[in-house]
Amino acid sequence: MYEKLNLDNQLTQVVIVHPNIKWGRNRDTLSTPQLRVAEAVALMDTLKGKVVATTVESLKIEDKKTFFGKGKTGELCNLMNKLKQKHQVTAVFLNTTQLQANQRQTLQKLWSLPVYDRYGIVLQIFKRHARTQEAKIQVELASLKYLRSQLSFTVEAYDLDRGHLGRAGESGQEIGRRALEYKYRQLSRKLKDIRQKRATVRLKRQRNEIPTVAVLGYTNAGKTTLIKALTGEKSMIPKDKLFATLDTTVYSGQLISGFQILYIDTIGFISDLPHDLLESFSATLEDVINADLLLHIRDISHPETEKQKASVLNVLRDLYLPRTALENMIEVHNKIDLIEDYQSNLSTDDHNAVAVSATKKENFELLSQNIENGLMKTTGKQFYKLQIPNGGQQLSWLYREANVSDLVPSKNGKSLIVKCIMSNGVYRKFCSKFGQ
Numbered sequence: 268m269y270e271k272l273n274l275d276n277q278l279t280q281v282v283i284v285h286p287n288i289k290w291g292r293n294r295d296t297l298s299t300p301q302l303r304v305a306e307a308v309a310l311m312d313t314l315k316g317k318v319v320a321t322t323v324e325s326l327k328i329e330d331k332k333t334f335f336g337k338g339k340t341g342e343l344c345n346l347m348n349k350l351k352q353k354h355q356v357t358a359v360f361l362n363t364t365q366l367q368a369n370q371r372q373t374l375q376k377l378w379s380l381p382v383y384d385r386y387g388i389v390l391q392i393f394k395r396h397a398r399t400q401e402a403k404i405q406v407e408l409a410s411l412k413y414l415r416s417q418l419s420f421t422v423e424a425y426d427l428d429r430g431h432l433g434r435a436g437e438s439g440q441e442i443g444r445r446a447l448e449y450k451y452r453q454l455s456r457k458l459k460d461i462r463q464k465r466a467t468v469r470l471k472r473q474r475n476e477i478p479t480v481a482v483l484g485y486t487n488a489g490k491t492t493l494i495k496a497l498t499g500e501k502s503m504i505p506k507d508k509l510f511a512t513l514d515t516t517v518y519s520g521q522l523i524s525g526f527q528i529l530y531i532d533t534i535g536f537i538s539d540l541p542h543d544l545l546e547s548f549s550a551t552l553e554d555v556i557n558a559d560l561l562l563h564i565r566d567i568s569h570p571e572t573e574k575q576k577a578s579v580l581n582v583l584r585d586l587y588l589p590r591t592a593l594e595n596m597i598e599v600h601n602k603i604d605l606i607e608d609y610q611s612n613l614s615t616d617d618h619n620a621v622a623v624s625a626t627k628k629e630n631f632e633l634l635s636q637n638i639e640n641g642l643m644k645t646t647g648k649q650f651y652k653l654q655i656p657n658g659g660q661q662l663s664w665l666y667r668e669a670n671v672s673d674l675v676p677s678k679n680g681k682s683l684i685v686k687c688i689m690s691n692g693v694y695r696k697f698c699s700k701f702g703q
């Protein structure tokens with residue numbers, strides 16, 4: 268259905284044009300043009316497109332028709348012509364959140380090249396990386412939203428069954444719009460079913476009282492690598508790619524003290540994720556909202572690590588997390604193996620962070636301890652190691668009322684050593700019932 272939007276062969280030799288916007292709501296206060304251009308290059312890299320040139324162009328006010336004003340558009344026409352003489356340019360990536368349909372059309376005509384915005388590019392990456400049914404539907408819904416906004420020029424790209432959907436006197440555009448809405452409703456229903464199942468699973472998890480730790484952060488920071496290293500999960504494949512993970516997936520792990528917890532791997536953030544796109548994934552992020560503890564993984568070796576942090580905190584703010592969730596969030600500085608003098612580069616508010624190397628498994632004990640302390644604080648629960656008689660009622664009571672993580676017989680075999688997590692209140696009940 269969307270074949271004509273498959274950008275594979277158009278995105279082989281790309282020119283990146285970055286508009287440096289200095290006004291109004293879109294003013295870029297969080298990041299530098301360098302970070303934005305680096306992000307754009309990384310996005311293209313993920314799509315295996317070669318960047319033949321990048322240019323940062325200041326934009327004082329957005330022109331409704333051409334995006335850039337007249338003078339700048341003319342300059343850019345000259346630049347495109349020059350670049351075309353040197354390279355086989357196949358497309359332009361205009362690094363703005365979303366172009367209006369008419370702006371895109373005008374620029375495409377002027378430059379005689381297909382023009383893509385950030386939404387279109389990110390969507391393309393999401394399409395390639397979606398694995399589960401939920402992720403695929405979410406991506407498709409986001410595509411439909413995008414198509415709807417670009418309808419005037421993409422309608423012919425839509426494979427419509429006119430006989431079935433068309434009505435007498437309807438224009439191609441109207442038919443297109445209705446077809447999109449029909450498909451949108453269909454997919455939304457499907458997604459609702461899947462999410463209901465997810466909610467049931469979450470409820471079960473909460474009932475089992477196994478603490479959950481959501482691992483989040485900027486894309487490519489090493490979230491998947493870290494969880495894989497902490498849990499020994501073999502099925503996970505970290506990739507040097509943006510948005511390698513599109514689904515929140517839960518992995519069971521153990522802290523060094525032996526207690527069982529669940530890690531949730533999440534979709535990576537970038538600055539200025541198109542809003543509709545983030546919305547399509549907001550249900551996926553519900554697991555983050557409901558987690559007992561948040562781990563913010565940062566690639567501390569990245570030259571723009573501070574700006575990346577600001578972007579992540581900005582996305583988190585939009586999720587309306589409880590204040591305490593943010594206060595208790597643990598910051599993890601990853602990839603310390605890539606920098607020489609980690610300590611001396613720290614800013615003052617970085618001192619509470621835990622520095623690790625996910626690939627070298629460095630400093631995992633400290634991280635584990637921090638997670639344990641964090642969970643105790645956020646859940647109000649404690650980790651207990653109890654010695655109970657073998658064959659008594661205590662064990663089934665603990666299975667019912669607490670979360671049993673581990674169970675081993677004592678040396679003489681007469682009793683059991685049980686590790687479990689429970690609130691202080693539950694522990695007091697246990698003591699008064701069994702006289703511990």
Ligand SMILES: Nc1nc2c(ncn2[C@@H]2O[C@H](COP(=O)(O)OP(=O)(O)OP(=O)(O)O)[C@@H](O)[C@H]2O)c(=O)[nH]1
Binds near residue numbers: 504512624
């Ligand atoms: N040198 C070094 N490389 C690391 C470390 N942790 C992760 N990486 C590399 O960083 C790249 C990205 O790792 P991922 O674990 O896929 O990152 P992610 O945060 O899950 O990325 P997304 O799912 O795309 O958001 C991979 O090439 C990893 O091998 C580390 O501690 N040191």
Ligand SMILES: [Mg+2]
Binds near residue numbers: 490492511512533
């Ligand atoms: Mg990942």
